[in-house]
Amino acid sequence: MATEKELSDFLKSVEKRAFKRAVYAVRNDDAALDIVQDAMIKLAEKYADRPAAELPLIFQRILSNATMDWFRREKVRNAFVQNLSEFEKADDEGDFDLLETLHTLDGQLGSESAADTVSRAQILLLIDHEVAELPARQREAFLLRYWEEFDVSETAALMGCSEGSVKTHCSRAVHALAKSLAAKGIKP
Amino acid sequence: MNTNHPGFGISRDDHALQLQARLAGKFAAALSEGARTLPHDITERLRFSREQALVKAREMRLAPQLASATPAWLNSAGTLVLGGPLPGWHRALSLFPLLMLVAGMFLIDHWATREQVVAVADVDAVLLADDLPPAAYQDPGFIEFLRTPPPLPLSFP
Numbered sequence: 001m002a003t004e005k006e007l008s009d010f011l012k013s014v015e016k017r018a019f020k021r022a023v024y025a026v027r028n029d030d031a032a033l034d035i036v037q038d039a040m041i042k043l044a045e046k047y048a049d050r051p052a053a054e055l056p057l058i059f060q061r062i063l064s065n066a067t068m069d070w071f072r073r074e075k076v077r078n079a080f081v082q083n084l085s086e087f088e089k090a091d092d093e094g095d096f097d098l099l100e101t102l103h104t105l106d107g108q109l110g111s112e113s114a115a116d117t118v119s120r121a122q123i124l125l126l127i128d129h130e131v132a133e134l135p136a137r138q139r140e141a142f143l144l145r146y147w148e149e150f151d152v153s154e155t156a157a158l159m160g161c162s163e164g165s166v167k168t169h170c171s172r173a174v175h176a177l178a179k180s181l182a183a184k185g186i187k188p
Numbered sequence: 189m190n191t192n193h194p195g196f197g198i199s200r201d202d203h204a205l206q207l208q209a210r211l212a213g214k215f216a217a218a219l220s221e222g223a224r225t226l227p228h229d230i231t232e233r234l235r236f237s238r239e240q241a242l243v244k245a246r247e248m249r250l251a252p253q254l255a256s257a258t259p260a261w262l263n264s265a266g267t268l269v270l271g272g273p274l275p276g277w278h279r280a281l282s283l284f285p286l287l288m289l290v291a292g293m294f295l296i297d298h299w300a301t302r303e304q305v306v307a308v309a310d311v312d313a314v315l316l317a318d319d320l321p322p323a324a325y326q327d328p329g330f331i332e333f334l335r336t337p338p339p340l341p342l343s344f345p
Contacts, residue, residue: 004249008242015234016223029230035235044245127218146212149221174212
């Protein structure tokens with residue numbers, strides 16, 4: 001059973017990422033804050049007696065459900081489903097050079113010695129924007145797998161899809177982000 | 189397509205996956221850095237939400253204990269104490285009003301019985317002290333005599 005401190009530390013560690021994920025989904029700060037608050041309170045009400053190690057997975061599921069509930073309440077489910085149909089859209093990612101983008105990011109984000117902090121902030125904003133522009137399923141897979149650091153099977157369980165789908169969504173998301181950044185002029 | 193990557197001795201697929209993971213890590217790090225610089229009002233609302241959730245968790249933890257606890261009582265310092273067994277003298281003291289009630293009912297019953305006895309004794313004493321013998325009340329002719337109005341006095345012109 002998670003102690004109060006463990007619960008507090010967990011919520012503190014996850015709240016900002018949860019907010020950003022909700023913002024990516026609903027594109028509205030106030031709604032995202034409401035969703036995160038609902039998810040936190042539901043976790044505290046129903047799952048506070050669970051071991052601390054189980055809290056991350058449970059919280060992500062609650063957050064996803066709270067986000068879906070928001071869409072239902074807003075009566076934009078049809079639009080959302082329309083977005084979901086884009087998930088299976090094929091990307092032409094084969095020939096894109098990830099290594100080039102990685103070297104670029106290493107150069108611009110990797111070291112504190114970068115002189116131009118304004119440029120650094122702009123790149124952070126750009127990445128944030130491009131993540132927000134990803135198709136919902138790709139974004140969800142990418143964020144759960146690489147930002148929340150769940151493994152492939154946990155991500156698949158949270159998303160209700162196969163591990164192969166998670167790998168595909170993640171791959172497409174990373175390629176799409178790399179391509180978008182290159183298109184915005186981030187080059188070595 | 190598991191050809192070895194030149195110069196590394198690993199397959200091209202593995203190399204692509206490693207590259208993808210490293211790049212994704214960079215993107216995630218950038219997102220984390222951006223999330224650390226959220227506006228103050230957002231972080232404050234998140235803090236408030238977290239505190240609300242913790243209060244709710246505390247309530248949920250306390251609920252089973254409160255349900256099984258004895259009622260609240262005041263200790264010697266006048267502080268309200270929730271839960272825990274009551275001290276012995278408090279339990280004895282709580283019986284005092286009940287004892288007083290039983291004793292009061294017993295005294296009232298005793299007083300009412302004594303009043304009835306005294307009333308009957310008074311009636312008996314009056315009957316015995318009267319000139320009319322008590323056996324006269326069992327005589328049907330005497331009862332009839334009592335019911336009959338007294339005759340009108342004779343009047344002479």
